[in-house]
Amino acid sequence: MEILGIGPLELLFILLIALIVLGPGDMVKAGRTLGRFLRKIITSSEWRTVQKASRELRYLPNRLMREASLEDLSNDLKEVNKIGGQISSEVKKVEMDLSSWTTPPKPAEQKTDQSETENPPENTPDEKNLLEKPNSES
Numbered sequence: 001m002e003i004l005g006i007g008p009l010e011l012l013f014i015l016l017i018a019l020i021v022l023g024p025g026d027m028v029k030a031g032r033t034l035g036r037f038l039r040k041i042i043t044s045s046e047w048r049t050v051q052k053a054s055r056e057l058r059y060l061p062n063r064l065m066r067e068a069s070l071e072d073l074s075n076d077l078k079e080v081n082k083i084g085g086q087i088s089s090e091v092k093k094v095e096m097d098l099s100s101w102t103t104p105p106k107p108a109e110q111k112t113d114q115s116e117t118e119n120p121p122e123n124t125p126d127e128k129n130l131l132e133k134p135n136s137e138s
Contacts, residue, residue, distance in 0.1 A: 006014070019027050041047055 018030070022030055
């Protein structure tokens with residue numbers, strides 16, 4: 001914590017020097033005088049005016065930015081909503097166009113007659129060769 005650019009160690013050093021120079025009795029008197037002086041300053045109307053002006057200057061950039069952009073923001077918000085609606089309608093159109101490509105086809109009706117089970121498909125030539133050749137490793 002710094003007060004007017006003076007750190008706690010420096011403040012302690014200043015108080016120690018003042019105690020040595022003024023002595024204990026005069027140190028109390030100087031503290032009271034300093035306290036009264038500071039109270040007069042803080043309770044004065046001029047100090048309140050300075051504090052109010054300081055607060056206003058601190059928040060002035062934010063207030064000006066808010067006031068300047070309110071009208072622009074309302075117009076921009078309308079434009080953004082309009083563009084957002086257009087984009088969402090375009091996305092829906094594209095999704096509908098792509099749905100035929102992205103959805104799996106419906107399964108064809110399965111044949112229930114016995115012809116497939118009675119006549120199993122023939123083995124391919126490679127499968128026949130594998131089945132006919134004995135395993136030479138064993």
